[in-house]
Amino acid sequence: MDLSTILLGFSDAFAPVNLAFVILGVVVGQFVGALPGVGPVMAMAVAMPFTFTMDPLPAIAMLVGLNKGGLVGGAIPAVLINTPGTPDAAATALDGHPLAQQSKPKKAMKMALYSSVTGDAFSDLVLITVSAPLALLALKTGPVEIFALMVLAFSVIAGLIGDSLAKGLAATALGLLCATVGLDPEHATPRLFFGYFELFDGLPLVAVAVGVLVVAELFRRLSQIDDATRPVIPAADSGDPADARVSWMEYWGCRFTMLRGAAIGTALGALPGIGSTAAAFMSYASAKRASSDPESFGKGNLHGVAATESANSSVVGANLIPLLTLGIPGSITAALIVSALMIQGIQPGPLLFEQQGRLIYGLFGAMLMANVVNLVVGHAGLQLWARVVRAPETVIFASALLLCFVGVYLSTGGLFGVAIMLIFAVLGYLMGVFGYSTVVFIIAFFLGPRFEQSLGQALVILRGDPANLLNHPVAIALLLLAAVSVAWLLGGRRPPAASSIED
């Protein structure tokens, strides 16, 4: 790729319209992040159907802004009311809320903001540096290797997300099965459409994603509300200016903690299946181990906040590495970005850099801009977001449901899509009840068509004879790795905190 494409891409990010959507994404992201129980994933899924009317760069930039803003906003209720706005912020509450109880809520929120932006920027720089060379490498792989790689990704994702390998594999298979609805790619015969001609093009991606991820969660949350008028009382400020700010010395004192957190988050984010919650807890544990005063952790130590926030935010950029280089979304937010790309008619994968180089570097520019916007908006909006924590969830959930209806109606062009959304909402709810990961399901559903295509191509290349795999050592290595990872996970050897990852 030539330098001019890269520069043009970065300059696109500074175009007023793109910048406006980044700001919009960050503002809405911080807003929803500050609402306990909503979070950026729900906001991204609700916003996704609306992006089909937009140009690709502002659409993706807005979603990225939503995600980044949501992670920053998620720390606010964690600090103020000990209720994380997002699962990632659960570890932030360990030290953030004790700080708030010591009448230092602003200090805790500001430290969360600064360390979040620091970790995020670190991870973005790693993404920008490594993704293009990795994509070049990925381009050298053939369909057999791609098929083997997807088998490996499925086995890792199924094993690491959720708390049961059998349930993870079942969710993967169900996702793949749902992806086969519609015309078969090899013979163009309709499959599993049961007389509904609207299904010839397959199940609408947006309806399935919004149903499983958002509407199901809204039904779950609505069913858990016991007292709609329960007041929320956040911690009060001491009035001392020193307790309301983070000094340069305090920030600089946390530099190694933040760097360690960013490195952990980036490394885990680049691997499919391990999410930001695991990164936050691992970084917290690591910071506590490295501290000369480990007893102060859990009692309001700024390092605790810095460790968790730098780690969970640094997962965002790294999550895009497998997506942009291999077309494999390693997390639910990456899967939502994939669907937004697909709505725009763009196929994610290594060819993206060749065919959509300007867009990708525009996205990178937008990500860097989103960090700056996150810092500015986060700083300016701290007081406002602290009030948002008190917003009535009855109105929030009603708004989200109605927006899901409207968004899916607009993107699928009729009520059929909305009905599909509801069916998958019920399926998603039941999957949640019985412990089957909806995240694994949706990732398999997104990857299904590509998986089937790769399987078909691989069978042709191998002439239907598995013995011909011997001519593809990389594919053999990947399949062996998949088998080893399944055996490892069957043996119960799971990374810490992986069992609770649903992000």
Next chain:
Amino acid sequence: MIANRLSGVATALFGIALYALVIPYGTETVDGGLMTPQTLPNIAALIIAATGVAQAASPSGAVDLAPSRMARAALYAALAAAAVWALGYLDFRIVAPVYVLTQMLMVGERRPVPLALGAIALPLAIWAVIVLALDRPLP
């Protein structure tokens, strides 16, 4: 443990039903080619059946069965389904406020300001943005 085991049995039966009944009924048989339209659906169905058997034999993972909460969730789903059905016959400006108001009342919201916000301001704002500002149709 029992619920987990039963969910495994249900999953296994679902996989078998897919393989034996649904997929043969919902797909066409073709001649030639290394991949048939049934190949991937059958693989998926077999994996579902096998993992269901594994789950029934050795249950793992959490199950969060709470009948009262599930009944409430079913009510919200039924209300949403009724709203979608009604949207096929009536205007968004009629269905949306009634739907939101019913849902908020079901949750237990009784304060007038949140009720007015949810049932009047919200649907009106959505309608104004989509229909008037973006010039796109709503049901």
